[in-house]
Amino acid sequence: MDFTDTPEEAAFRDEVRTWLGEHLVGEFAEIGGRGGPADETSWDARVEWERILGRDRWVGLSWPEEYGGRAANFAEQVIFNEEYAKANAPARVSFFGEQLFAPTLIAYGTEEQKRRFLPKIQSIEEFWCQGYSEPNAGSDLSNIQTRAVLDGDEWVINGQKVWTTLAHRAQWCFVITRTDPDAPAHKGISYMLVPMDQPGVTVRPLRQMTGTAEFNEVFFDDASTAKDMVLGEVNDGWKVAMATLGFERGTAFLSQQLAFQGELAELIEVAHKNSATDEATIRQRLAQAYIGVQIMKYNGMRMLTSLKKGALGPEASIGKLYWSTWHRDLGELAMDVLGPESQIVVGEPGDDYALNELQRTFMFSRSETIYAGASEIQRNIIGERVLGLPREPKIESAPKEKT
C-alpha cells in the first residue's frame, strides 16, 4: 500500500505538467474545466484545444502504441487526469469516441476498422455518438426494435434512438440494431457503425429539464451503412454493447472525481460567503459530501489496483451507482446552501432559461442516475453478478414487435 508516485510515475507526471504548462495558455487557459462530456459551452475553442492534445497523443493515452496511443497504464491515466484537472484544462469533447467507442473498437474491431477509425478519433476529426436507448428500450435495453436488414453490400436501417448525446455534432454513431428478429432478445443484436451525414438520418434535439438540448432523438429511415461496418459478429452485438457500457460505467468515472472535488470546493466557498456554514445541518452535509468525494477517490484507487491484476467486471456498477448518487445529493445540497437565491435564474422574465452552474448540477444530475444504466439496474447487476443473488424468474415476454 503506497500512494506516492513511483519514479516512473513521477517522471510521467512531470511530462504531463510540463506539456500543459507550455500549451495551456491564452484563450485555451480561459475556457476553464467546467462542464461534462455533454456540455457545449465554448465548443469550437475546446475542439481546437483537443486537436492539439490529439496531435501530441494525449488523446488515446491508453491505446496501444501501434494505433498512435501511449499504452498508458491505469496509474498513468489517473496521473494525466489529475494534472489535467489541476490545470483547469478545458472539458473534453471526444468522450464518446475516445473513452467509449475506441476501447470497444480495440477489443472487438478488425484491423481494418481500427486503422480506419482510431486516427480520426485521435485527431478530433470525427466525433461519435451512442445509439442505444429507444422509446421502448431503456432499462430493458435488449428490447431494441431498430431493424437492420442486409441488402447486397449494405445494411438498411430503420428505427428510432433517444438520449443520443451530441448526435448533432457526430459524424458517426455506434448503433445497436436488431438483425435477427426471430432469435431471443439478446441473440439477434448487432453493433453497427453508421455515418450520420446521410439523408436517412434525422437528428432532432430533445429539450431537457435544464432547458438545454445536449440529448437528441435520432431517426433512421432507410439509412445505410456498409456491410463490413459491424463490430464483432453479426447477431453477437450484445456482448460488444455491454463492453462499451462497462467502459462507460467503469474507468470513465475516474476523471470525474477531481471535477466533483472542485465543485464541492466551490460550494463550500459559496456557503462561507452567505454564512450557510453557520448552520449545523449544512456543516454536517458539507462534511458528508467531502467524505463522499474522498471515498470516491479511494474506491477508484482500489479499483485501479485490482484492475492491474485483471479486467474490470460488474464491479464497475458500484462506481456508477456511487458517483451518480453523490452528485445528485450535491445538487440538492447546493440548493439548500443557496436558499431563496437558488430559485432565481439570471436574466429577465421571458429570456432564455439560463441556469447557473449550481442550478445546472441540481437539474442535470437527475439524468446521471438514469443514463448508462439506471441506479436500479446497477443494483440488479451488483446483486446478481457481484453478490451472486438469484435472478428474478423470467416472465414470458410479449412477442417482439416486427417492423
Add this chain to the structure above:
Amino acid sequence: MNFAFSDEQEQLRDAVRKFLEAKSPSAEVRRLMETTEGYDEAVWKQMAQELGLQSLHLPEAHGGQGFTFVELGIVLEEMGRVLLCAPYFSTVALAANAIMNAGSDEQQGAFLPGIAAGETIAALAFTEPNGKWDASGITMEAQGNGDSYTLDGTKMFVIDGHVANQIVVVARLSGTNGEDGISFFSVDGDASGLTRTPLATMDQTRKQARLDLSGVAATPLGDPGSGWAALSKTLDQAAVCLSNEMVGGAQKVLEMSVDYAKVRVQFGRPIGSFQAIKHKCADMLLEVESAKSAAYYASWAAAEDNEELPVVASLAKAYCSDAYFHAAAENIQIHGGIGFTWEHDAHLYFKRAKSSEILLGDATYHRELLAQRIGI
C-alpha cells in the same frame, strides 16, 4: 500508486482468521460475553505468544515487531469480523498508542514490553460521566509535582478498565481549561484508592467500567500539562483502528445477509431474487466496500503518520460508523423474525455496531470535527 495489501499482509490476515475462527466461534463469544471479565486468559496468552498480535506495531526496541497501522488494521478487521471478546482494542489500540505518543523513551521501555508479551492488560481512562470525547470533557484534576501526583474523581466508559493491570489516565492540571493542562498518568490496576466497577453493557462483547479515584498515586507519562497533542493523536489513531474493526463486522453481516437471501424461500422463490432484498444487499455492498476504502486509506495515513491523519481519521470513523450500523440493521431486517431472536447472531453485530458508533464519538461528532479540520 498501489492500493492493495502485500502478499505478506494477506498471509497475516489468513493466519489471524484461522486462529480466530478456531478460538472465537459464536459459542465462545456467547460464553465470554456472559462473564464479568469478558475474555479468555489462555487465548489472550496465545494471541501474544503464538501470533505476536499484542506486539505487532510496537517498536522493536521495546519488545515489539515494528509493523505499522496497516498490519494492526488487518488484525482488528479480523477481530471485528468474529466479535472477539478480548481486551485488545483497549490494550493495543488505545493504551499502547497513548504510551507511545505521550511517554518518554524510558517510560515506553518500562511499559511496552509487558504489553508486547501479553502480560499487561492496559486501558485508557479519559472519558468521564459527562460522556464527552473532546478536551472539555476532561475535568479530573491532578495535584502534585515532579514524579508524584495524586488523582481524584471519576472516569466512566473505560473499555476493559475492570481487568486492566495498567491504566493510562488522562487528567488536567488544576486551574486549566480546554486543551491546556491535559496530562497523562500511569496508575496500577490495583492501586490504593482506586475502585473499579464493571458496568453492565448493552453490547456485551465489549466491556466497560467505572473508575472512582480517591487520592490515587499516579506517575506522569511525559510532561504534565502538555498532553493534548498526544491525546488528540491517540484518539485519531484509535478512530482509524476502530474503523478497521467495524469494517470486519460490516463485511460479516453483509455475508450473513447474502447467504440467507440465497436460501430463504418465500412465495416460492429465494428472497434474494426480489429486488426489495437484492437492492438492500447491493447498497450494503457499496457501503461496505466504501468503508473498506476509507478504513484502509486511513490505516496508511496513520502508518505514515502524515498530515492527512486527522482528516482521514474523522472521515473514516464517520463513514464506517454509519455503514456498519446500517448493514447490521439491514441484516436483521433481511433475516426477518429469526434475526430478532437471541439465538441468532444478528443482534450481537447490531449491538457491536452501535457501541462502536458511539465509542470515540459518533458520526455526527466526527463530521463536525472533520468540517473544522478542513476549514468549513
